[in-house]
Amino acid sequence: MDLSAINPVLLIASLMVAATPLLLAAIGELVVEKSGVLNLGVEGMMITGAIAGFAAAVESGSPLAGFVAAALAGAVLSLLFAALTQIALANQVASGLALTLFGLGLSALMGQRYVGVKPPQMGRIDIPVLSDLPVVGRILFAHDVILYFGIALTAAVWVVLKFTRAGLVLRAVGENHEAAHALGYKVVRIRTLAILFGGACAGMGGAYISLIRVPQWTEGMTAGVGWIALALVVFASWKPWRALLGAYLFGGVTVVQLNLQAAGVAIPVEYLAMSPYLITILVLVILSADKSSAPASLGRSFHASR
Amino acid sequence: MIRLEKRPQASRVWSLATPLVAVVTTMIMGGLLFATLGKDPVEAILTIFWDPLFGEFAFYYRPQLLVKGAPLVLIAIGLSLGFRAGIWNIGAEGQYIIGALTGAGVGLAFYPMEGWFIFPLMVFAGALGGWAWAMIPAVLKTRFGTNEILVSLMLVYVAEQFLASMSLGLMKNPEGFGFPGSRNLQQYASAHNAEIVTGTGMHWGVVAALIAVIFAYVLLNRHMLGYHIRLTGEAPRAARFAGVRPARLILFCLGASGALAGMAGMFEVSGPAGQVSIDFNVGYGFTAIIVAFLGRLHPVGILLAGGLMALTYIGGDIAQGNLGLPSAAIQVFQGMLLFFLLALDLLTNYRIAFGKPEVA
Numbered sequence: 091m092d093l094s095a096i097n098p099v100l101l102i103a104s105l106m107v108a109a110t111p112l113l114l115a116a117i118g119e120l121v122v123e124k125s126g127v128l129n130l131g132v133e134g135m136m137i138t139g140a141i142a143g144f145a146a147a148v149e150s151g152s153p154l155a156g157f158v159a160a161a162l163a164g165a166v167l168s169l170l171f172a173a174l175t176q177i178a179l180a181n182q183v184a185s186g187l188a189l190t191l192f193g194l195g196l197s198a199l200m201g202q203r204y205v206g207v208k209p210p211q212m213g214r215i216d217i218p219v220l221s222d223l224p225v226v227g228r229i230l231f232a233h234d235v236i237l238y239f240g241i242a243l244t245a246a247v248w249v250v251l252k253f254t255r256a257g258l259v260l261r262a263v264g265e266n267h268e269a270a271h272a273l274g275y276k277v278v279r280i281r282t283l284a285i286l287f288g289g290a291c292a293g294m295g296g297a298y299i300s301l302i303r304v305p306q307w308t309e310g311m312t313a314g315v316g317w318i319a320l321a322l323v324v325f326a327s328w329k330p331w332r333a334l335l336g337a338y339l340f341g342g343v344t345v346v347q348l349n350l351q352a353a354g355v356a357i358p359v360e361y362l363a364m365s366p367y368l369i370t371i372l373v374l375v376i377l378s379a380d381k382s383s384a385p386a387s388l389g390r391s392f393h394a395s396r
Numbered sequence: 397m398i399r400l401e402k403r404p405q406a407s408r409v410w411s412l413a414t415p416l417v418a419v420v421t422t423m424i425m426g427g428l429l430f431a432t433l434g435k436d437p438v439e440a441i442l443t444i445f446w447d448p449l450f451g452e453f454a455f456y457y458r459p460q461l462l463v464k465g466a467p468l469v470l471i472a473i474g475l476s477l478g479f480r481a482g483i484w485n486i487g488a489e490g491q492y493i494i495g496a497l498t499g500a501g502v503g504l505a506f507y508p509m510e511g512w513f514i515f516p517l518m519v520f521a522g523a524l525g526g527w528a529w530a531m532i533p534a535v536l537k538t539r540f541g542t543n544e545i546l547v548s549l550m551l552v553y554v555a556e557q558f559l560a561s562m563s564l565g566l567m568k569n570p571e572g573f574g575f576p577g578s579r580n581l582q583q584y585a586s587a588h589n590a591e592i593v594t595g596t597g598m599h600w601g602v603v604a605a606l607i608a609v610i611f612a613y614v615l616l617n618r619h620m621l622g623y624h625i626r627l628t629g630e631a632p633r634a635a636r637f638a639g640v641r642p643a644r645l646i647l648f649c650l651g652a653s654g655a656l657a658g659m660a661g662m663f664e665v666s667g668p669a670g671q672v673s674i675d676f677n678v679g680y681g682f683t684a685i686i687v688a689f690l691g692r693l694h695p696v697g698i699l700l701a702g703g704l705m706a707l708t709y710i711g712g713d714i715a716q717g718n719l720g721l722p723s724a725a726i727q728v729f730q731g732m733l734l735f736f737l738l739a740l741d742l743l744t745n746y747r748i749a750f751g752k753p754e755v756a
Contacts, residue, residue, distance in 0.1 A: 130545065173739070178738065178742040179400075179745075180741055180742070183484055183545070184738055187685055188734040188735050191682060191685070191730065191731040192728065192731030192735060193731075194727065194731075195727025195729075195730070196728050196731070198723075198727060199722055199727075202724070309724075313553070314549070314553050321543075321546045358561055363557050364553070364557045364558070367550040368554060370546070371536070371542075371546075371550050371551070374543060375536055375540050378542040
């Protein structure tokens with residue numbers, strides 16, 4: 091065992107990379123849940139985004155095109171969920187599960203031609219002077235664009251939810267859909283838009299895994315990240331900045347665990363690999379005592395009778 | 397103008413018809429999917445749904461129907477109890493794995509001793525293992541109000557790592573020349589879940605599945621507990637006024653589904669699969685969710701739905717061999733089925749009306 095092989099600067103830098111897919115998916119799901127919809131299909135939308143983004147990036151040679159395609163794919167898949175839950179009024183839990191099962195199959199089908207293919211590389215930004223700073227430069231100023239996009243998105247969602255009229259309407263729909271409907275807001279339309287946003291975010295999160303984090307395509311490669319993102323929203327008590335904190339915490343657990351595997355700690359690999367899931371459960375237990383911040387209409391279907 | 401009108405009562409006709417309509421719609425859409433993959437859609441659908449039952453080699457495939465259907469039905473019956481009460485155990489895959497590990501563990505511990513009591517003991521251990529694994533989300537939910545969906549799902553990934561660790565370590569066959577995987581239980585008579593009648597595919601798991609169907613039917617229709625389960629699902633507030641204790645219901649539903657999933661895993665590992673290996677689980681725990689919904693959470697419906705799902709597995713394998721249809725296509729097909737089913741469910745509770753709403 092050689093713990094000195096672990097470089098703390100690289101550790102923090104890779105922690106941020108590991109956290110970004112989680113952050114993107116969690117921020118998307120946070121907006122969805124704020125509108126009163128529980129979409130359990132995050133994992134399915136992520137894996138579909140992962141392969142759609144991968145395929146688009148390989149075919150076009152541009153990773154950015156990959157991310158656009160991933161967002162589109164995630165949104166299209168979430169549209170299915172919206173149709174089921176908002177129009178056909180199906181049970182949200184069951185529909186979310188259906189989305190995940192369908193997405194896992196679909197991605198495996200789409201991905202057959204891409205196993206073992208290398209995607210085009212995403213360049214890191216390079217700011218003169220700043221990126222060359224010791225320690226801080228590597229940690230803060232030498233990542234890919236999407237990582238910063240994730241942080242910017244968190245800030246944007248926070249501003250919109252807290253300070254704008256649109257955010258207020260979204261929260262009203264999530265807290266009490268009957269009252270929002272009575273005030274003349276289009277509940278179904280607002281929720282559908284939120285679901286589409288969540289799908290696009292989850293798709294991009296998936297593409298971040300297949301294009302930057304790993305980067306290659308293997309079946310089922312999201313390995314539960316979508317579910318951890320769902321847990322993260324609970325962890326964050328539906329607050330954007332706490333989602334960022336949570337994502338970095340889980341990213342940290344993943345990275346430390348991988349580094350310990352590489353360093354050859356006496357704990358068997360399998361038990362280290364379990365740790366992110368076990369810690370998710372632990373965090374859920376600690377935080378589930380307080381449910382006061384959950385949107386009041388979360389998971390309930392809305393049908394205007396008149 | 398088209399709009400939806402809530403029916404005063406759920407339509408019985410549509411409740412029975414939606415699964416059938418969903419299957420037919422999925423066949424049509426699946427055919428389109430296969431056509432885009434460059435396969436003849438009619439041939440593909442026939443290969444999946446006709447050949448295993450009535451084709452040239454049906455004598456080989458028909459027993460497989462029981463082998464593949466039994467774990468699906470066994471798990472889905474357990475899940476349906478919870479789903480009816482709004483308790484979502486979606487980690488059956490994990491309970492299935494743990495049941496297989498504890499069941500096989502007991503069998504391997506007795507090796508090479510022979511005795512009639514070993515197999516029943518293994519069944520018990522398998523059920524106990526699955527039950528214990530399901531008790532984690534159950535107790536966390538009743539004690540701390542933790543979301544059982546997320547916890548039970550996280551435990552699937554934990555169980556998978558546990559399975560890997562077991563088949564590479566503790567349960568590895570000492571005479572296996574270093575290959576991962578345990579001893580083959582098919583070659584250990586006392587622990588082998590053999591066919592009861594040779595050539596029929598009828599093993600003890602099938603018997604257990606049938607017993608589970610009967611028990612679930614009696615429970616739901618004739619027993620107070622079953623009534624409480626249905627009441628909690630349909631009217632949670634009324635259920636509380638009627639004195640239903642939610643915590644007990646959560647413990648029972650999760651425990652029962654865990655035990656059944658664990659048993660299914662144990663029957664699989666000691667019979668058709670034969671040994672504990674890294675890729676022992678093939679997703680029955682997740683497919684069973686589709687089976688439960690397709691069977692309308694009704695025991696008899698689940699029995700039929702389990703048969704149908706088993707058919708898609710077997711037919712999918714044949715189509716993979718004969719037509720080169722990718723195995724993932726069948727997964728998409730199964731997912732689609734659940735989609736159409738959920739979408740068409742609308743017709744059970746709502747009526748589609750045309751024209752302007754009349755003023756009451």
